[in-house]
Amino acid sequence: MVMSQGRGNAIAVLVLLMGMLFHYGNVWAATYTVGDAGGWAFNVVGWPNGKTFRAGDVLVFNYNPTSHNVVGVGKHGYDTCTAAGQKFQTGRDKIKLVKGFNYFICGFPGHCASNMKIAVNAM
Numbered sequence: 001m002v003m004s005q006g007r008g009n010a011i012a013v014l015v016l017l018m019g020m021l022f023h024y025g026n027v028w029a030a031t032y033t034v035g036d037a038g039g040w041a042f043n044v045v046g047w048p049n050g051k052t053f054r055a056g057d058v059l060v061f062n063y064n065p066t067s068h069n070v071v072g073v074g075k076h077g078y079d080t081c082t083a084a085g086q087k088f089q090t091g092r093d094k095i096k097l098v099k100g101f102n103y104f105i106c107g108f109p110g111h112c113a114s115n116m117k118i119a120v121n122a123m
Contacts, residue, residue, distance in 0.1 A: 028054075029054070029056040029057050029058060029096075030053075030054070030057045030058075031057070031058045031059075031060060031094075032051065032053070032057065032058070032059055032060065033059075033060045033062060034047060034059050034060065034061050034062075034104075034118065035047055035062075039061075039062040039063050040061040040062060040063040040068060040070065040106070040116070041063070041068075041116065042111070042114045042115060042116050043114070043115045043116075044115065044116060044117075044118060045115040045116075045117055045118060047118055048118055048119065048120050048121075052123070053097055053120050053121065053122040053123065054097070054122055054123050055097055055098055055099035055122045055123065056096060056097065056122075057096070057097045057122060058094050058095065058096050058097070059094070059095050059097065059102075059104075059120070060092065060093070060094050061088065061092070061093040061094075061095065061104075062091065062092055063091055064091060065089050065090060065091035067108070068106050068108055068111065068116070069087055069088060069089040069106060069107050069108065070087070070088040070089070070093050070095070070104050070105075070106065070107075071083040071084075071085045071086065071087050071088070071104065071105050071106070071107040072085045072086040072088070072095065072102070072103070072104055073085040073103045073104070073105055074103060075101065075103060077103065077105065078103035078104075078105060078117060078119055081105060081112035081113050081117070083105060083107030083112070087107060097120060097122040098122065099122055099123070100121065100122065101119060101120070101121050101122075102119070102120045102121075102122060103117070103118075103119050103120075104117060104118050104120075105117040
């Protein structure tokens with residue numbers, strides 16, 4: 001009888017822990033600073049290469065908000081540098097990735113065309 005009580009307690013603790021994981025989201029999410037030490041800047045287009053991203057990971061965009069911004073766009077906006085999407089402009093934006101492709105450009109005139117854009121595929 002004592003053994004079954006211990007097993008029951010272990011199951012209750014396991015259920016509680018799993019519930020906490022689901023409640024708090026992806027506890028294994030990684031945080032990436034776009035452009036590394038250089039931040040969100042011109043020619044950052046290749047920065048995602050060689051990295052593995054997952055849905056729930058967070059991208060941190062560091063930049064001078066008087067000179068740049070970040071606009072979340074679709075593939076067409078990315079390809080054509082059309083800044084029609086959600087705009088971020090704090091200079092230290094944190095954006096959670098969704099599953100699939102996530103596209104970001106700088107909406108200031110000419111900046112996207114100077115490769116201030118990234119495409120990130122989150123698994």
